[in-house]
Amino acid sequence: MVNAQEYIxxxxPKNVKEIxxxxxxxxxxxxxxxxxNLTIVDLGCNSRLTSLQLSNSSGIKYISIxxxxxYNFSFLAYTPNIHSICLPRAGDKIGEPTGNVYFSKALRDSCQENYKLQTSLRQSNRQIQTQLDQEIKKNCDNTQRIKELEQQLAIVQQENQEKNQINELSNIALPNSPDHFTKLKQEIIRLKVQELAPKVRNESTKVVKLIEEAKNKAGNFSSIVDLILETQKQIVQNSVTSQRDIFFGKMEAYRTILESVLSKEELQTLLNKQTEFLELEKHLKSLQL
Known part of the structure; x- marks a missing residue:
């Protein structure tokens, strides 16, 4: 026996018209x-030849097997111009009843085999697509996680950079000190207190002056000036929502009364100035604790 592929x-040669x-x-x-370039293919009387594959074979007009x-005739799909075929069984010719039955059965078997193959391929494709979708989702999740970790890393790096900068400032301001940060913090607080104390005194003087002017203009309603300022102070110092709502209600009532003797601009300037003073005073006290 001879290997069919090697023999042919x-x-x-690859350009022959007849084999x-x-x-x-x-x-x-x-x-x-x-x-x-084939037009004729005659492979008769080779009982061990088991399968045939063709493509680009539109010129073939005669095949003998x-x-x-x-017994698989799927290769006929590539021979649209075939005129004559000799089937594997002796005595069978296309056009005769026995030949037609045999040929139909062989084609049906080939179609069934191809159908099974296509079904298997579709199942494999679905499995591969499912695996691919899972991998894509996993990659997306990993990408999102990487972004989150990068953001966290950036925050840590920023914090470390700020700490390093503080240490550098501490070394510059307080060299040869074993507790750089604590002493630097104390020094900064001391300097800040020195800066804020005069401002608080100046703002206090301005607020007192504005209060006196407002009371003088308010006349008989001067006591309302004290009440609205005290209420505003409670709003600034109190963070409880329910109580703040009560204070806001009082503020509106006092504001309505005072707007009969003070302009809206004068009253708002007084309130704004006191708020600035209270915030400044609060900041100074927090540093002095």
Whole structure:
């Protein structure tokens, strides 16, 4: 027996139009896809030849697979201009009843085999697509996690940079000190207190002056000036929502009364100035604790 593929490639150039290998003891699979010029293929009387593959074979008009082991005729899909076919069984010819039945059965078997193959391929494709989707989702999750970690890393790096800068300032301001940060903090607080104390005194003087002017203009309603300022002070110092709502209600009542003797601008200037003073005073006290 001779390997069919090796025999054909050894004895027939790729550009031939006819291959005749009758009774050549061929066996196995034969692929003639690289023979585009074929018009006649005669492989009869090679009982061990089991399968045939064709492509780019539109010129083939005659094929003989008489007395071979070929029972899959899917290669005929590549021979649209075929005129005559000799089937594997002796005595069968296309056009005769026995030949037609045999050929129909062989084609049906080939179609069923192809259908099974296509079904298997579709299932494999679905499995591969599912795996691919899972991998894509996993990659997306990983990408999101990487972004989160990068953001966290950036925050840590920023914090470390700020700490390093503080240490550098501490070393500059207080060299040879074993507790740089604590002493630097104390020094900064001391300097800040020195800066704020005069401002608080100045703002206090301005607020007192504005209060006196407002009381003088308010006349009989001067006591309302004290009440609205005290209420505003409670709003600034109190963070409880329910109580703040009560204070805001009082503020509106006092504001309505005072707007009969003070302009809206004068009253708002007084309130704003006291708020600034209270915030400044609060800041100073927090540093002095």
């Amino acid at each position: 490639e050894r004895n027939f 005749s290998a009758i009774s050549s003891q061929l066996e196995g699979h034969l692929d003639l896809s690289e023979y585009p 008489f007395d071979t082991g070929i």
